[in-house]
Amino acid sequence: MKKKLTQLLKEAIHHGIEKGELKNCEVPFIEIESPRENAHGDYASNIAMMLASGQKKNPRKIAESIVNSIEDREEMLESVEIAGPGFINFFINQKFWTTLLKEVDDLAGRYGTSDLGRGEKVQVEFVSANPTGPLHIGHARGAVVGDVIARILETSGYKVSREYYINDAGNQMNTLGKSVYYRILELSGEKVDFPPECYQGEYIIDLAKKIQIKYEKELDKKECDDLTSFLTEYASSSILAGIKDDLRAFGIIFDCYFSEKELYKNNGVRKLLEDLREAGFIYKEGETLWFRTTDFGDEKDRVVVRENGEPTYFAADIEYHKNKFDRGFDRVIDIWGADHHGYIPRMYAGIKALGKDTQCLNIILVQLVNLLRDGLPVAMSTRTGEFVTLKEVIDEVGKDAARYNFLMRRSNSHLDFDLELAKRQSNENPVYYVQYAHARIKSILRMAEERGFAIPSYSEVDISLLDLEEERTLVKVINGFPELIEASARTLEPHRIPFYTNDLASVFHSYYNKNRVISDNMELTKARLFLVKTVGIVLKNALGILGVSAPERM
RNA sequence: GGGCGAUUAGCUCAGCAGGAUAGAGCGUUGGCCUCCGAAGCCAAAGGUCAUGGGUUCAAAUCCCAUAUCGCCCUCCA
Numbered sequence: 001m002k003k004k005l006t007q008l009l010k011e012a013i014h015h016g017i018e019k020g021e022l023k024n025c026e027v028p029f030i031e032i033e034s035p036r037e038n039a040h041g042d043y044a045s046n047i048a049m050m051l052a053s054g055q056k057k058n059p060r061k062i063a064e065s066i067v068n069s070i071e072d073r074e075e076m077l078e079s080v081e082i083a084g085p086g087f088i089n090f091f092i093n094q095k096f097w098t099t100l101l102k103e104v105d106d107l108a109g110r111y112g113t114s115d116l117g118r119g120e121k122v123q124v125e126f127v128s129a130n131p132t133g134p135l136h137i138g139h140a141r142g143a144v145v146g147d148v149i150a151r152i153l154e155t156s157g158y159k160v161s162r163e164y165y166i167n168d169a170g171n172q173m174n175t176l177g178k179s180v181y182y183r184i185l186e187l188s189g190e191k192v193d194f195p196p197e198c199y200q201g202e203y204i205i206d207l208a209k210k211i212q213i214k215y216e217k218e219l220d221k222k223e224c225d226d227l228t229s230f231l232t233e234y235a236s237s238s239i240l241a242g243i244k245d246d247l248r249a250f251g252i253i254f255d256c257y258f259s260e261k262e263l264y265k266n267n268g269v270r271k272l273l274e275d276l277r278e279a280g281f282i283y284k285e286g287e288t289l290w291f292r293t294t295d296f297g298d299e300k301d302r303v304v305v306r307e308n309g310e311p312t313y314f315a316a317d318i319e320y321h322k323n324k325f326d327r328g329f330d331r332v333i334d335i336w337g338a339d340h341h342g343y344i345p346r347m348y349a350g351i352k353a354l355g356k357d358t359q360c361l362n363i364i365l366v367q368l369v370n371l372l373r374d375g376l377p378v379a380m381s382t383r384t385g386e387f388v389t390l391k392e393v394i395d396e397v398g399k400d401a402a403r404y405n406f407l408m409r410r411s412n413s414h415l416d417f418d419l420e421l422a423k424r425q426s427n428e429n430p431v432y433y434v435q436y437a438h439a440r441i442k443s444i445l446r447m448a449e450e451r452g453f454a455i456p457s458y459s460e461v462d463i464s465l466l467d468l469e470e471e472r473t474l475v476k477v478i479n480g481f482p483e484l485i486e487a488s489a490r491t492l493e494p495h496r497i498p499f500y501t502n503d504l505a506s507v508f509h510s511y512y513n514k515n516r517v518i519s520d521n522m523e524l525t526k527a528r529l530f531l532v533k534t535v536g537i538v539l540k541n542a543l544g545i546l547g548v549s550a551p552e553r554m
Numbered sequence: 555g556g557g558c559g560a561u562u563a564g565c566u567c568a569g570c571a572g573g574a575u576a577g578a579g580c581g582u583u584g585g586c587c588u589c590c591g592a593a594g595c596c597a598a599a600g601g602u603c604a605u606g607g608g609u610u611c612a613a614a615u616c617c618c619a620u621a622u623c624g625c626c627c628u629c630c631a
Binding site for chain 2: 028029031033035036037040044046049050052053059083084085086087130167170171172288290299300302303304305306307308310312313314338339340341342343344365367368375408409410412413414415416418421425426427428429430432433435436437439440443444445446447448451495496499502503506509510512513514516517518519553554
């Protein structure tokens with residue numbers, strides 16, 4: 001609807017210019033808003049005021065010219081008014097409103113999809129936690145945000161690939177092997193001082209036990225170096241398998257797990273550095289190689305090869321992003337923890353040095369989660385390895401509640417996650433509010449069928465019977481759904497969707513409490529059943545994008 | 555010290571390519587089940603949009619300062 005009105009206004013302005021009532025000018029971005037006040041119409045635009053300074057005319061006069069030039073070919077408009085300092089207020093006629101529901105009925109599960117992306121290939125990289133320990137609560141938010149951004153883009157006509165980058169080439173891998181090694185020594189009765197830089201978590205001991213039982217004989221024979229690399233390999237692949245299981249339980253399936261080791265094969269990183277050096281982006285200082293990221297606005301240059309000859313993580317990351325583009329992605333989205341924000345300028349420097357437009361890379365920062373239980377902070381410490389794992393959260397509060405709660409805030413703002421609240425099946429917990437609306441709709445439809453009503457489709461009902469104020473509101477909200485998804489796709493902001501589902505559920509609950517759907521009036525009952533069915537479709541589609549179930553009953 | 559981000563109702567937060575009387579949830583107070591699901595609905599109270607300046611017809615939204623809080627300032631990842 002907003003699109004139609006935008007189009008109408010654009011045409012009207014051009015007509016106005018042709019007629020000489022308006023000066024020729026660039027038409028700015030036309031914003032159509034839904035006013036709070038019903039008296040201000042169903043939609044409103046401030047375009048006349050936007051044009052005022054360029055036109056050197058009273059905005060109300062401009063609005064008049066525009067309104068007079070509107071050609072309402074589809075007969076959508078009941079009336080158009082000019083109000084206040086120059087707002088143009090649109091009142092949509094009842095008949096046109098309700099005909100919009102045909103589209104929902106026709107598209108059903110596809111309502112909300114679009115071709116915005118035109119098949120563009122997009123990669124979303126997220127989670128990417130080191131395989132040195134199980135996923136914990138800190139990873140969970142980024143995981144859901146990445147997954148839902150991927151779902152939004154899929155819905156909007158992009159070809160999306162979800163990718164997990166496995167940091168399995170660095171120092172921390174040796175530390176992992178060493179950690180397991182010391183725990184095994186401990187288990188076999190030797191007295192050891194467990195090094196503080198090693199991973200302290202309980203899970204290392206569990207791994208050590210498993211290995212001890214399974215490889216009892218082999219362990220004795222292996223030489224120390226050989227043994228550590230064996231332990232590293234065993235531990236990391238076992239941990240990674242666990243990570244995959246947890247993610248699956250959270251509703252997240254990756255298309256690709258990309259190992260950092262891949263980048264070093266065939267000397268990939270070295271070759272890239274050589275190329276960049278020839279292009280003048282890299283200089284040498286002693287044995288150290290520096291990337292001139294300050295050329296691209298970074299605050300200081302960054303090391304890509306250390307004094308000891310080892311490439312840094314940053315060097316591998318440039319190669320990684322080059323690799324992504326080489327694989328044919330038009331656009332790459334990275335989901336990072338907000339503590340990495342200082343890393344952004346150098347990543348963009350890398351992208352530019354590769355000759356890529358900065359538009360090709362979007363970096364989404366996800367802020368930290370404050371884990372609470374009944375309002376009190378839950379103590380966690382990476383040093384001692386005490387943390388609440390993702391699996392524990394899923395087991396305790398459930399996938400739906402966890403996902404929904406993680407999505408309710410803007411990614412870039414802190415989030416309180418209260419375990420007790422998320423678990424509670426009460427009005428304090430927003431997931432249930434929305435799911436309840438869906439279950440309630442299903443219940444009404446079941447009841448109707450029991451009483452002999454077939455659930456009607458658009459052509460079978462007299463849609464003009466839906467003439468209540470609340471019904472108009474419902475239609476309006478339903479109609480806003482595709483626009484909402486498009487906006488979420490453009491801005492990469494998943495949190496808009498929970499706000500929307502909450503809003504739709506609220507309008508529906510209110511309608512339900514005030515009006516009976518099933519009544520003695522056959523025709524009215526059919527019309528309302530149809531309306532309620534469309535609400536159910538939208539709720540289900542919206543929850544589907546969030547990866548949250550839409551229960552038939554609860 | 556430098557950089558980035560935040561500051562909106564008692565609490566947790568939306569709104570921010572400037573627009574009409576600043577919103578939601580929770581909490582508080584008071585109502586609504588002989589009737590399709592009360593995990594619901596209705597109503598009320600609650601605000602100097604951190605502070606001070608600026609830009610203009612119009613600022614929560616843009617600009618500049620200040621304050622407070624958080625994160626980052628590894629040849630770690």
